[in-house]
Amino acid sequence: MQKVFSYDKSQVGKSIKDQMIIDFFIRPESDPTSEIKNKKLFVFILHPTGLYKWINGNENSSNNMQLICEPTIINNSSCIQRISQDEFIVRQDIDDGVGKSQFSLRKYTAMFSNCFDDILYTEKDTTENIQSYCLDIDSNILILIFKMNTSKE
16 A cells, blocks of 8 residues: 655644644545546545645645644634535634634535635634534534523613
8 A cells, every 4th residue: 555645743844743633534536436526535634733734646735834823722622523525614713803812613525635614613602601512413413512601780
């Protein structure tokens, strides 16, 4: 079997030299017996400071990982949730413009030789107190867990 991909932290720069890998997502290339023959191998590697991607056969892919986002990571636990062989969700909170973070989820889709991302959900204001989330793949429903405000004002 031929080695297609190997990973060394020097591929993503000195900023993550001593950082651990939190999670990864691999989309396999097309099966030679499949009718669809042009899906490339994708590798996504999550470090505390960023989510990086590598696509087999793309320009400059020999040893280069590309930063695609800076996800929100809590307690060094993964924020990648697999949807299918080609898709996953990652939490990436955004600045609301006044210095507060808004909970946000992005969906990444590996399509043949390209990667696309869409905003799946962003809280409407910073008072929603979203604590966790999951996706029910069977019914395609996003489930959000909120922290209740118990103060009596």
